[in-house]
Amino acid sequence: DTEVTQTPKHLVMGMTNKKSLKCEQHMGHRAMYWYKQKAKKPPELMFVYSYEKLSINESVPSRFSPECPNSSLLNLHLHALQPEDSALYLCASSQLPGNNYEQYFGPGTRLTVT
Amino acid sequence: KNQVEQSPQSLIILEGKNCTLQCNYTVSPFSNLRWYKQDTGRGPVSLTIMTFSENTKSNGRYTATLDADTKQSSLHITASQLSDSASYICVVSLGPKGNKLSFGAGTTVTVRA
Numbered sequence: 001d002t003e004v005t006q007t008p009k010h011l012v013m014g015m016t017n018k019k020s021l022k023c024e025q026h027m028g029h030r031a032m033y034w035y036k037q038k039a040k041k042p043p044e045l046m047f048v049y050s051y052e053k054l055s056i057n058e059s060v061p062s063r064f065s066p067e068c069p070n071s072s073l074l075n076l077h078l079h080a081l082q083p084e085d086s087a088l089y090l091c092a093s094s095q096l097p098g099n100n101y102e103q104y105f106g107p108g109t110r111l112t113v114t
Numbered sequence: 115k116n117q118v119e120q121s122p123q124s125l126i127i128l129e130g131k132n133c134t135l136q137c138n139y140t141v142s143p144f145s146n147l148r149w150y151k152q153d154t155g156r157g158p159v160s161l162t163i164m165t166f167s168e169n170t171k172s173n174g175r176y177t178a179t180l181d182a183d184t185k186q187s188s189l190h191i192t193a194s195q196l197s198d199s200a201s202y203i204c205v206v207s208l209g210p211k212g213n214k215l216s217f218g219a220g221t222t223v224t225v226r227a
Contacts, residue, residue, distance in 0.1 A: 004157070042203060042217030043158070056214075090157050099145040099207030099215065105157035 004106035006091050012112045015081060021109045023074040023091030029104075031097040032074040034066060035090040037108070043090055049074060050097040081113045117141045118206050120218035127194055127225055135221045137187040137204030145207040149178050149189045152201045152220070161189070161202075194225045 004025045013019050023032065031050050035043035048056035049068045063085075065077040074091055088108045094101040118139045127133045139147070146165045150158035162171045162178040164187075170179045175192045191198055204218040 006157075040220075040222075042219055044217075045214060088155065092157075102148075102160060102163060103215070105150075105159070107157045108155070110155060 004091055004093055004104050006089075006106040006109050008109060009107070010110045010112075012114060013078065013081065014114055015083070017081075018077070018079045020078065021076040021089055021091075021111075023076075023093075023106055024072055025093040025104070026072055027093065027095070027104070028071075029093035029095050030071060031094045031101070032068065033092040033094075033103065034074070034076055035092065035105075037088045037090055039087075047076075048097070055097065078111075081111075083113050086111055086113045117216045118204055118218040120202075120204050120221050122221060123219070124222040124224070127223065129194060129196060129225055129227050131194055133191050133194060133223065135189045135191075135202050135204075135223070137189070137218055139185050139187070139204070139206045139216070139218075141206040141208055141216050143208065144182065144185075147178075147180055147187050148205040148207070148215075149176070149187075150203045150205060152203055154200075158203055191223070194223075196225050196227060199223060199225045 007022045034046040037043040045058050046060045047066045052068045063080050067075040090108045091106040092103040094103045121136045148163045149161045152158040161173050161176050164171050164180045166182040177190045180187045201220040201222050203220040206216045
């Protein structure tokens, strides 16, 4: 299984809602990533988890809260988002942390904040 | 200033024709360079990954080249197909101890019948 899955595929939420994005991989990878991608722009790194511990937070607002319950799962909890947070949210994983390892991306969750 | 510059921003080619995309980078220290294909609204899919010691790498009709001295890479698409219509992103990774990748803005390729 060389797949990273993400749910839901699409999400529409109001600014007062609380929702969560989910990411799963069964490749035994020990590093997982959240990226945000606006239209016609490259992905921007948000968070990195190494061995289930948060290792990088790219100064992301606290309305985004990541969680790594186990080595296969990565969640992104959303609360009080703004319309400008609408974007494609990509999850990725790599065998180990570090730039020598290939990152495998999921299909993304298209988020719209109204 | 972005450390990874791609050109052209977009291009249109006829089915069956070849095309070449360019990537120039200033990232240092350099670990490896990757080309990804991203269909609209989907996640990027890896095409090739090259370290500084590799000059060329192929994946089917996709061939990537790397000149680490001039810090340039290219992606050549041979005998283009309609399914090649996508954004092609050049990604350079910093020294091996980091976790951060530098993404280019991508080249949007449209293949027309």
